Amino acid sequence: MEALECIKTRRSIRKFTEQPVTEDEVRQVVEAAAFAPSWKNTQIARYIVVTDKEKKDKLADNCMLGFTYNQKTTHGAPALVVLTMIKERSGYERDGSFSTPLATHWQSFDAGIAAQTFCLSAHALGLGTVIMGIYDPAEVAKVVEIPEGQEVAALIALGHPAQDPQRRRVRMSIRCCDLSKSAYFEHRGSNSAVLFFSRHKVTRAHELPSAGSPYLGGSFFCTGKPGCANCVSVFDPDGRGVFR
Helix, strand or coil: CCCCHHHHCCCCCEEEEECCCCCHHHHHHHHHHHCCCHHHHHCCCCEEEEEHEEEEEEHHHHHCCCCCCHHHHHHCCCEEEEEEEEEECCCCCCCCCCCCCCCCHHHHHHHHHHHHHHHHHHCCCEEEEEECCCCHHHHHHHHHCCCEEEEEEEEEEEEEHHHHHHHHCCCHHHHHCEEEECCEEECCCCEEEEEECCCEEEEHHHHCCCCCCCCCCCCCCCCCCCCCHHHHHHHCCCCCCCCC
């Protein structure tokens, strides 16, 4: 599976078949996930795979803070992955001080990258996943032994998909820091708009003659104010508000 196809077709799966996940499948996913980037290559992510039904049931019943969706998902998943992270390494200097004003945030950032890489790897192998964030880490530690110096970062249900959810509307924006121009991109399902700004002149991307000359081609005057009537009429005819 090509990388872009993998990213675009991966879905959060909450319903799984009864087919178990094999040790070889888990090993392949983890081996691929190990290539996730991390702060100074600290590689703080670790994976504890729970397949024992009794333990999974305890995790579902006692650790999900009463959140029904996570409880049902955990009960039905052939495997539950407890993603842990090594503490006080990502974002830290050797003397224990923070390398960044973001402090402890960076270790969670690295764990998030690892989780996404894990899920994409699983999807590429035909497995389904959903990342779950509503849980009680203290209760999880009562059911699963968490190694010293680590803490739970997320729970990931893993198995063979029993559903094929449709893609929901995707939104994305990009802004350029160059003061002379900026770009704004918003994607709504099959509709998208790319705007190239040069002071108060806005050019419709689909009219550009080439990528190398973004300020040529069809254009119209923009008032420079959020919700400009000229811009909205062209890029957002249904009035949902591209400009904010």
